[in-house]
Amino acid sequence: MPKKRILPYVLLGLINNKERLSGYQISQEFKNEVGDFWHASHSQIYPELARMKADGWVSDDESDNKSTYYIVTDQGSEILRNWMREPLDDNEELFSLKLYFIKDKSDxxxxxxxxxxxxxxxxxxxxxxxxxxxxxxxxxxxxxxxxxxxxxxxxxxxxxxxxxxxxxxx
Amino acid sequence: MPKKRILPYVLLGLINNKERLSGYQISQEFKNEVGDFWHASHSQIYPELARMKADGWVSDDESDNKSTYYIVTDQGSEILRNWMREPLDDNEELFSLKLYFIKDKSDxxxxxxxxxxxxxxxxxxxxxxxxxxxxxxxxxxxxxxxxxxxxxxxxxxxxxxxxxxxxxxx
DNA sequence: TGACATTATGTCGTTATCGACATATACTAT
DNA sequence: ATAGTATATGTCGATAACGACATAATGTCA
CATH class of the missing domain: 1.10.287 (Helix Hairpins)
Structure with missing residues (x-):
């Protein structure tokens, strides 16, 4: 099996945290705390979002003529949840990322x-x-x-x- | 200017720390403490060592017919030292790497x-x-x-x- | 009102890096 | 003897990721 990618799940988690995010907003997010564990440039974010949309992980809302906002679909939510449940390894950054994607204290x-x-x-x-x-x-x-x-x-x-x-x- | 590469300096530092190392030994080194800050697979190490040799950063000792050992040249030593002196950034791993390459307490x-x-x-x-x-x-x-x-x-x-x-x- | 920065999205060429494949020798336990 | 593991070095194809380039609208300060 190919090596597990992290970026798509990070994008999924970031959108899920804020309900809806544009590609630009995601690129700005990496300047904050999450940027200490993961980073991606906009030239990687936009194509990845397009792929995620094509695969049904997210849907987009183009009603705003300034930005394209992405929302996690039910399928995307399931995929994120499954990823969150995968066992951690000795790499600390995975723990930090997944913790960051926990919204509710009682989860x-x-x-x-x-x-x-x-x-x-x-x-x-x-x-x-x-x-x-x-x-x-x-x-x-x-x-x-x-x-x-x-x-x-x-x-x-x-x-x-x-x-x-x-x-x-x- | 192109983005600063780290790997060649890591190899230089590792060889310098142990006086002489083979490509295989370097790949084993990444399983130890230094592996917490940097990693490279053998398929990256061998070509990089070849390039470093071609550029005069290291010389090789093939007298042992089992392994090819590399030694840092005077030029390589100078290059490593200059890299060590370059200012740190907010990225902690550079500090850890450079600290790891300090041999003498009085340096x-x-x-x-x-x-x-x-x-x-x-x-x-x-x-x-x-x-x-x-x-x-x-x-x-x-x-x-x-x-x-x-x-x-x-x-x-x-x-x-x-x-x-x-x-x-x- | 012109200059400049920010927002916003996208493509493209290059390269750093990995996993897979390949090969040969040496050591080791059965 | 022999199967399996460790040592040891190398190549090659795929791709993740970046920087550069491109474009356009909007915001801002002088």
Whole structure:
């Protein structure tokens, strides 16, 4: 099977979050928080929206003569939901994106996502601590690879902070 | 000017870190910590190494009949150093990569990188706090965009933790 | 009212990158 | 012996993604 694309689901999620969005508005959205996890230029957005419309994921509203607004169809909503339910991987950005697409605090997917991510982060945390022990066995190794040492200790602290935050939200 | 490529400098930095590396070893390196910031498949690594050799960035040692090892040339060392000195941007991965390529604790570039990153992170921290105030003005907005709210508060906590770590290392 | 920025949508050529395919040797467990 | 895995290097086709180019309407400031 081909590698799973992310962009179409991001567009679907963004439109779904705001009910209706134009291609231009989507390109502006990437300047905000969501831009920290994903980005696309307008030259990629417009053709993708056209493809999504052709496939029935979205419908467009051209009644406004300034912009073409897109709305998620029932089929698109189903596709987005299925994507949201697919298991996370050790890549943090997928978690962030999916969390961003949760609109309602009471959505059962919210707790599910946090629980999933917590398992993954704890595994990574343990792995990184193991790496620190095996790679930096003595002070000489630290001294001669100081950047690597800093990156590794930073990664551990990052995971610790992230785990704490996730547990707090559960 | 064309967009700045990262991969060649990553390869240069990886080889420089370990003195000598084969293409295969580089592909294995991406399974470790550096893989959290950058990745390349072997089908990209081998042609890139060939190009770097042709351009005099690295020289190869084929004395071992199992692997071809690459060593950074004086010119390559200069190119890597110049890249390391280029100013950082709000993209955290560049900081992580360059930090990873610092071998010696006393390298003056170390403090410079951390100082640069600190400025950028503090700006981002302020910006995110401002966003929180302007986007989530009342409880209804939080309730109806709960994922976005969580992502934003997480981003703020992430920056806070990062800034603390950077200040601790200074 | 002219200049310039912003909104808004689209196409096109280039390239960075990946997965698949290919090949050969060396190691390893049965 | 031999099947399977790891090491090791390479090519090739497909495509995701970007920057450049193009166009037009609207908004804005002097």
């Amino acid at each position: 059962p997917l919210l707790k599910d996502l946090i629980t999933q991510e917590l398992v993954l982060r704890k595994l990574k945390y343990q792995y990184l601590q193991e790496r620190l022990k095996t790679v930096f066995t003595d002070d000489k190794k630290i001294k001669n690879n100081f950047g690597h040492y800093l990156i590794l200790t930073r990664a551990i602290e990052r995971e610790r902070n992230h785990i704490q935050w996730l547990e707090d939200k559960l | 003056p570039l170390l403090k410079d990188l951390i100082t640069q990153e600190l400025v950028l992170r503090k700006l981002k921290y302020q910006y995110l706090q401002e966003r929180l105030k302007t986007v989530f003005t009342d409880d209804k907005k939080i309730k109806n965009n709960f994922g976005h709210y969580l992502i934003l508060t997480r981003a703020i906590e992430r920056e806070r933790n990062h800034i603390q770590w950077l200040e601790d290392k200074l």
